Amino acid sequence: MKKHLITLTLALAGFGFAQDAAPTPAPETPAAPTVEIPKDPNAVAATYGDQELTLAEFENEYQAYAGRLLNQQGMAATPENFRYFDAYREQILQDVVQQIVAADLANQMGYGADPAIVDAQIQQIKAGFQDEAAYQQAVKDAGIRDEDFLKELIARDLSTQNWIRSLSERAEISDNALMFLYTLDKAKFNRSAQACVRHILVQTPEIAATTKDRLDKGEDFAAVAKEVSQDPGSAAQGGDLGCFAKGETVPEFDKASFEGPIGQLQQVTTQFGTHLLVVDKRTDAGVVPFEEAKTELAASLKDRAAYKIMQSQLAKVEVDLNEDVVHVDAPAPAETDPSVAPATDDGMGDMDMGEDMDMGEDMDMGEEETPPAP
Structure with missing residues (x-):
């Protein structure tokens, strides 16, 4: 059993729930006290298509987003630990909105998550805990408001996965293209x-x-x-x-x-x-034979192609981020723990497919439907 599978941690649909969170490390330099200026929870933090994300809604998203990263470090999602992310709230707003838009488009195209699968994942998460109280505490420690919001997050993730999977399955890549890439970077296929x-x-x-x-x-x-x-x-x-x-x-x-x-x-x-x-x-140990490697190589290329098409659809949705609404005064960058800071990416979190690769005529994705703007 792999080491990362036999820690007392569950990871379903990208959400980690640590049953025994490690003690929270003290920051090397205490954060300077700040004076909180109350903000209107109904203030619009972002608009996308004809939808709005209020500050109150963003705070729920923000805590779940930051809580996942904290849990990955064995840290609980507490107000003290959220301070590590103060400097990244604007970036997190962008990430969250893109994730919401991707799930909305997926739903419009018919790739919505099956409620039965969402419920099954909830039950699988619960099965890893001693009792209901331990499960509820783990949800809280992950920064997630309640089980209903957890279901919403899982459904959103599954919808986007369904869309990407559909795009990927429609891609066709010739064996000649795969052999070329395999030969070009054979060292990549060395294995122990x-x-x-x-x-x-x-x-x-x-x-x-x-x-x-x-x-x-x-x-x-x-x-x-x-x-x-x-x-x-x-x-x-x-x-x-x-x-x-x-x-x-x-x-x-x-x-x-x-x-x-x-x-x-x-x-x-x-x-x-x-x-x-x-x-x-x-x-x-040795170089993986081409016939064995090509399946993995093709899957990777198909996922990249699917991701590019998805991004092209996301770009058609008009998004307006009101960063001032979510901004808070943050400590100097040197005081922010880099181990828990969100990675800079293109807004889709864990769905980074790496470098773009144009296979020209050797890759055929077919036509992609364009959904109505949300």
């Missing part, structure tokens, strides 16, 4: 030795014995994993962890993955509980 593993994580040897008995009697591994595995990162995928290099998992799990038998059920105990695992295959 890897193991591809499925596992079921349970908390006691007794539960492990019962689960092993079910598997020995022929029950489907993926179905059992979805039912009983306590690993939130892989349970929904039937226990599939994918392939990983040596050293990416805790030592006991690593040893079983790289030294244990292939295709046979193994049992190993780590600090996270008891694992029932199956190593599906191992690959040697």
Whole structure:
């Protein structure tokens, strides 16, 4: 099980909920006291198409945005920690508005999130906590107003993903273009030795014995994993962890993955509980063959093309940002903790597809529909 999957953290639709937040580090230089000047919560922070985002609505978005970044650092979303983002409120306003516009356009095109999938993700998040109170506290610690707003954020993210996926699936890239890129940057496809593993994580040897008995009697591994595995990162995928290099998992799990038998059920105990695992295959270190690499390469190029088309649609929506409405006096830049500051990007957060690449006639995206302006 990968180290980032076996911390007590959930990450669904881009939202992290730390069950045990690390102590908040004290800033090296205390922030200078500021005098808060009350602002009208109904003041318009931004307009997009014929819609408005008020200051009160922005504050909800801002706290969820900053809370996600703080949680990634093991810090709770508290007023004291929000001060790290005072200097970035205008940038966050731009990011938030673009995310809202992208989701609105996706909904207009018929890519809206299925409410059942949103509810399933909420239930999967809840399953990672001891009880309802712990879950509600985690939502609060993530800077999210309440569960309804969490659902809204997840639905927005899923809608945009659906749109990008649809665009990506319609892209066609020739094998000649892929071979050219593969040959041009072959070093990029060097990999270390890897193991591809499925596992079921349970908390006691007794539960492990019962689960092993079910598997020995022929029950489907993926179905059992979805039912009983306590690993939130892989349970929904039937226990599939994918392939990983040596050293990416805790030592006991690593040893079983790289030294244990292939295709046979193994049992190993780590600090996270008891694992029932199956190593599906191992690959040697070296250059990934073209036939294997082209799928990943094509997916990356298709996502970039989809992202460019999405950006072209976003550019057609008239947006007016009232930055003065969201501005607050902030400490000097040197006092802002760079580890929690939002990265400067083009406004779409985690959806950065890297450098543009024009494949000319070798990439065909077809025609993209233009939705009515929101």
